[in-house]
Every structure is written in C-alpha cells, then in structure tokens.
Amino acid sequence: QGGKDVYDNLQALHRHCHDVKTATDNSYNQPKSDTEINVMW
Template structure:
C-alpha cells in the first residue's frame, strides 16, 4: 500500500518492547493505522497490555 496525504499513520515497533526489543530507530517503521492494529494483534503484544 502507498501512503496518501489523508491517511492516518502510526509509528510501530517492528519487534515490540514487550517481546524484548528497545525503542531504537532501527526497530521503528511507519504503518497505516489499520495495518498497525492488525500487526499488534498478530504479534501478540496487545494481549500483554490487557
């Protein structure tokens, strides 16, 4: 997918901090909000916070 001016974007940690990685620049990526939501559910990090 491509980013457009009207898109809602979020910064994502490729490997979540809860799973052992740090908030380092090389571990960050920009995702569409809906893609970030899906990734968070799939990588299990959302269950760790609830």
C-alpha cells in the same frame, strides 16, 4: 517478540496495518479457548 524502542527498529505503518500487526504480535500471549485446544471430555 518485538524489540527495543530505538530508531533503527521503528516501522511506519498505516493505522489499520498497525492494529493488525499488534493483534498478531500479541496473539501468543492470549490463552487458547477449549475449542482451539480441542479438549476431549
């Protein structure tokens, strides 16, 4: 995800849009909770 820190890869985003994009981009790194996985006990 993401890319190199070069000029051609930069995006200008509003602060709120940046926060939303960052949260979405990093969501694949977050462990899923038991309710999201639907674990059967």
